[in-house]
Amino acid sequence: xxxxxxxxxxxxxxxxxxxxxxxxxxxxxxxxxxxxxxxxxxxxxxxxxxxxxxxxxxxxxxxxxxxxxxxxxxxxxxxxxxxxxxxxxxxxxxxxxxxxxxxxxxxxxxxxxxxxxxxxxxxxxxxxxxxxxxxxxxxxxxxxxxxxxxxxxxxxxxxxxxxxxxxxxxxxxxxxxxxxxxxxxxxxxxxxxxxxxxxxxxxxxxxxxxxxxxxxxxxxxxxxxxxxxxxxxxxxxxxxxxxxxxxxxxxxxxxxxxxxxxxxxxxxxxxxxxxxxxxxxxxxxxxxxxxxxx
Amino acid sequence: xxxxxxxxxxxxxxxxxxxxxxxxxxxxxxxxxxxxxxxxxxxxxxxxxxxxxxxxxxxxxxxxxxxxxxxxxxxxxxxxxxxxxxxxxxxxxxxxxxxxxxxxxxxxxxxxxxxxxxxxxxxxxxxxxxxxxxxxxxxxxxxxxxxxxxxxxxxxxxxxxxxxxxxxxxxxxxxxxxxxxxxxxxxxxxxxxxxxxxxxxxxxxxxxxxxxxxxxxxxxxxxxxxxxxxxxxxxxxxxxxxxxxxxxxxxxxxxxxxxxxxxxxxxxxxxxxxxxxxxxxxxxxxxxxxx
Numbered sequence: 001x002x003x004x005x006x007x008x009x010x011x012x013x014x015x016x017x018x019x020x021x022x023x024x025x026x027x028x029x030x031x032x033x034x035x036x037x038x039x040x041x042x043x044x045x046x047x048x049x050x051x052x053x054x055x056x057x058x059x060x061x062x063x064x065x066x067x068x069x070x071x072x073x074x075x076x077x078x079x080x081x082x083x084x085x086x087x088x089x090x091x092x093x094x095x096x097x098x099x100x101x102x103x104x105x106x107x108x109x110x111x112x113x114x115x116x117x118x119x120x121x122x123x124x125x126x127x128x129x130x131x132x133x134x135x136x137x138x139x140x141x142x143x144x145x146x147x148x149x150x151x152x153x154x155x156x157x158x159x160x161x162x163x164x165x166x167x168x169x170x171x172x173x174x175x176x177x178x179x180x181x182x183x184x185x186x187x188x189x190x191x192x193x194x195x196x197x198x199x200x201x202x203x204x205x206x207x208x209x210x211x212x213x214x215x216x217x218x219x220x221x222x223x224x225x226x227x228x229x230x231x232x233x234x235x236x237x238x239x240x241x242x243x244x245x246x247x248x249x250x251x252x253x254x255x256x257x258x259x260x261x262x263x264x265x266x267x268x269x270x271x272x273x274x275x276x277x278x279x280x281x282x283x284x285x286x287x288x289x290x291x292x293x294x
Numbered sequence: 295x296x297x298x299x300x301x302x303x304x305x306x307x308x309x310x311x312x313x314x315x316x317x318x319x320x321x322x323x324x325x326x327x328x329x330x331x332x333x334x335x336x337x338x339x340x341x342x343x344x345x346x347x348x349x350x351x352x353x354x355x356x357x358x359x360x361x362x363x364x365x366x367x368x369x370x371x372x373x374x375x376x377x378x379x380x381x382x383x384x385x386x387x388x389x390x391x392x393x394x395x396x397x398x399x400x401x402x403x404x405x406x407x408x409x410x411x412x413x414x415x416x417x418x419x420x421x422x423x424x425x426x427x428x429x430x431x432x433x434x435x436x437x438x439x440x441x442x443x444x445x446x447x448x449x450x451x452x453x454x455x456x457x458x459x460x461x462x463x464x465x466x467x468x469x470x471x472x473x474x475x476x477x478x479x480x481x482x483x484x485x486x487x488x489x490x491x492x493x494x495x496x497x498x499x500x501x502x503x504x505x506x507x508x509x510x511x512x513x514x515x516x517x518x519x520x521x522x523x524x525x526x527x528x529x530x531x532x533x534x535x536x537x538x539x540x541x542x543x544x545x546x547x548x549x550x551x552x553x554x555x556x557x558x559x560x561x562x563x564x565x566x567x568x569x570x571x572x573x574x575x576x577x578x579x580x581x582x583x584x585x
Contacts, residue, residue, distance in 0.1 A: 006409070012487040013410035019393075020401035020462065021416070028423060028457045031434035038434065045433070046440055091332075094325040104570065106325060109333040115566045115573070116336075116559050117516040117534040123541060123555040124339045127548050133351045135338060167332070172577055179578045199317065221581060228429045231518045235538065249429045249519075256433045257523065269430040280425035 035273070038266035045262040056267035065243060066268065069251040072158065076229050076247060079162035081222045088170050088218060089211070092177030093203075107174075114171025118231040121168045126151075126236070129160070151236045157245050161232050168232075169225070173218045180214030181207070220283035227276055248272050343367070343552040350549045366553030370540060376554060378529055379536035383561075385448050386521070386532060387514040390455045395507050398458060402465025403491045407477065417466070423459045429519060436523055446526045454520055460580045461506050468499050501572070502579070508569050509576035512562045533558040 039056055043049020060066050095107050113121070128136045131149045140148050150156045184207065192202050230249035237245045246254070249272065256265035342350050343366050344359040370376050404410065405417050435454040436445075444450030472495060480490055496503060518534055525531045528539060540554045566573050 009408050009487075010410040013404040013408040013413070016400040016404040016408070016487070016491070017410075017416065020397040023397065023453070023456050024420075024423075024459075026438070027435065027454050028426070028431075029419075031431045031438060032426065034434045034437070035431060046437065091328070094321070094328065097321065098325065106329045108567070108570065109329040112333065112336055112563065112566065115512055115516070115562045117562070118518050119534050119538050120339075120555040120559045123537065123551055124335050126541075127342065127552060128335055128338060130548075133548070135355060138355065167335070172581075175574055175577045176581055217581060224427075228427050230429060249432075252430070252433060253519075256436070262433055262437065265433045269433055272427060273430045276427040276430070277425050284425075 032273075035266045035269050038263055039270045041263045042261075043263040044260050045256050045265075049263050052263070056264050059264065060267050060271065065246060065251060066271075068243070069246045069248045069268075072233075072245060073227060073229060073247045075158050076162055076165075076233070077223060077226045079159055080165050080226045081219060083162070084166040084170055084222055085173055085215065085218045087166060088173030089177050089215065091170070092174050092181060093207070095174070096178060096181045107178075110174055111171035113168050116168065118168070119235065121164065122232065122235040125164045152240050154241075154244055157236070161236060165226070165229070165232055169222075173222065176214055176218055176221075177211060180211045184210045216286060220279070220286065224276060224279055224283070227272070227279065248275075339552050339555060342549055343556045345549050347547045347549045350552075363549075366549040367557065369550050370554045370557065374540050374543065374554070375528055375531070375536060376533065376540070376557065379531050379533040380557075382448070382451075382525075382530060383515055383532040383534065386451050386455070387511050389448070389452050390514040391507050391511045393452070394456050394458050394461060394510055395503065397456070398461035398465050398506070399496055399503070400491065402462045403469055403487075403495055405462070406466045406469035407490075407495075408487070420459045420462050423457075424463070428454075428457065432519060432523060435520065439524060445524055446530050448530075451521055451524050451530075451532075455514055455517060458510065461510065464502065464506060464579050465499075468502050469495055472498065501575070504569070505572040505576035505579065508565055508572050509580070512565060512573070515562050 038049070040051060040053060041049035042052045042055065091110050095103060095110065098106055116124075128134050129140075129150045131137070131147055137147045140150075148156055150160050188206050188210075189202065192206060197205070228249055229247050230253070233245060233247050234250050234253070237250075242250070242254075248268065252265050252268045252272065255261050255268060341357065341359055344362045344364070345356075346363050346365055349356070349360060349363075401416075401420075405413060405420075431454075439445055439450040439453065442450075444453070476494065476498075477490060480494060485493075515532075516534055521532045522535045525535060528536070531539065537551075537554045537558045541551045
């Protein structure tokens, strides 16, 4: 290739990547660097600050609310990731047995919540769980012995937030499991049927080992997603004891937009950043070793 | 299995046989029951939205609305800013979808097909950015958008929502798998890179493009945190953010609140129901599974 056409190719490439690089740099790289810088300053949300070194970090590690947020976020992750993935697997197994339009119909029923806006999910469940008129109270009352104001009762708050998050976001994992199940060669099942294998044997000897990679994928995607929990918890905690149910992103929001301390908010954001990137690297490593073994 | 063989055998061959299998039917019933329970909250929202406010809070469980009252809908449309929020949502979601998909297609094409300095660096940055939690950047997005005086504007709402490294990754992978000969033949025929991209690579990957566009649209319509931060004036809110304001304003008028919620989800629900296969494809692709 001649140098001229090389240079021409580079020019065309520059034109093509320019919009993306511009936006990416402006809305992604720059804010990331600025966030790190900001975390070393004491500054309001808008306006100049002063360099304070590691003060914000020291403050954060001694901040009780920070640890509450870490604990609540972890608790929420614990309540959603494994139960959600297990539920998604069961649903996918159920749906994959069906065929044709019945399958699409049943799948749509399970998937539809996933595409709803979070505020709609909030409104639906707020109504369902309404203390006086909520239809879910007909289930809660016999279980708890009384009606429960779920979003104002600490022991109920996170489990219920987790339950409706699973209800809301599970469509994603269900689709991944279905794709995984579809990739299992039919011949394996046919051979097992000829050998007279029971349903449990088929599941434990064929299905489970072969969808394990998808399971790991779902678990890690869910883990990283749920660490960033904000919307649901924020909406349901409105007007209640927000400090007690605080999660990490909410803590960032509170410090930045309600307490006007941009520097400290950035510090918490760095903490979230480190946690999420850490888990992502772990996921990457996991997926790579798996790929290497193949 | 070839056509000849599958034609000669009954469809159930290989599966379990023709005799009545109660286990199968029990599992089918369980599946249907579970699906009904799972879908129930959506049904209940729809049913409530067609009731009157009095009817919604009547004693006992009334599974069906007495009749299809549209009072709630009429009230929300006439007495809240919902129509304006709808316009805001459409403007931002359509703009985000068009711009993000276009940028990603161009960048994905360049990374996949062209040689230029910094290509590797750009690709690895895109891959790495996949890990970064955008919610950690809200504070700085707010500062940046405030700096350029775009708070409370559509542009300010759109800008941070344009970053979608996944879209670039998906495009790059799809363009990589295009046969090399197509490109070479077209170049010999005198086509330039732009013609190649817009008249060959994108049309030949139209399925992926629609899948990505639909999922981007749904994501933009549904996004909450950023529009919630940037829209300071009620008139600038998107539907997704606005409907909670409806709830606050109406108090315990649940039929009205749920009518608002149904209206807010209508575009994305329709997009999903019409393009079910594309949505499925986009989701499996974005998780790195070839669909």
